[in-house]
Amino acid sequence: MAILRIVWGALGALALAAGAQARPLEFDDIAREGELRLLAERPDPHAYGYESRVRIDDDSLRTGVVRVETCHLRLDPNARVVVLFNRDRVESIRITQARGVERAWVEDHRVELAGVGRGATVCIELRSRALDPLGDGRWRLHAGPLMRRYLDGFLPMEADLAVTWPDGLLSVAAVDPAPQPGVRLTAGPDGARLQVTFAGRLSARWELRRIAGPGAER
Secondary structure, eight states, X not given: OEEEEEEETXXXXXXXXXXXXXXXXXXXXSEETTOOEEOSSOSSTTSOEEEEEEEOOHHHHHHOOEEEEEEEEEXXXXXXXXXXXXXXXXXXXXXXXEEEEEEEXXXXXXXXXXXXXXXXXXEEEXXXXXXXXXXXXXXXXXXXXXXXXXXXXXXXXXXXXXXXXXXXXXXXXXXXXXXXXXXXXXEETTXXXXXXXXXXXXXXXXXXXXXXXXXXXX
């Protein structure tokens, strides 16, 4: 749904330095290009994290448009940050919070940040056509790619992904990645939450099934 890019100076290099952490990161903590490592325990628990809250209603099932609130937490100091959204899916973007940032603005299908201080927080609200129908009362919701890039590798990060809907409307048929060490799924009648600790490039997927209303499975 979004890509975070950190741009240093005029070189245009993409990087994200390690922030406050429980111990110095080691070489083995960094995932290489093309590698996704799920981590049962994060080596730097107080560094960068990502949160997303997606709201689905009956209209979303018809139009594919959902409301999304995202937050980038505990950012490291950087001259410039660009948060990219899918041009073909996003309908509106609004910055709701920018703390520890000199300047924040919306430019086309991206959010631009300048003068990002250590520990900064940026939250964004948007409407996006992120829900794809699969037929037979099922839909797929995508999140990502999510990453914390550092030079030619990826540092550990956490993604806290939540989806809500009217009580009893939907249920979770499947998630990718599936629950395992480093991936925790909790679900209820009005939503679900997927928490992933990883290093690498993560593209998460929800498969949802309708259980109430017209076309519901019985």
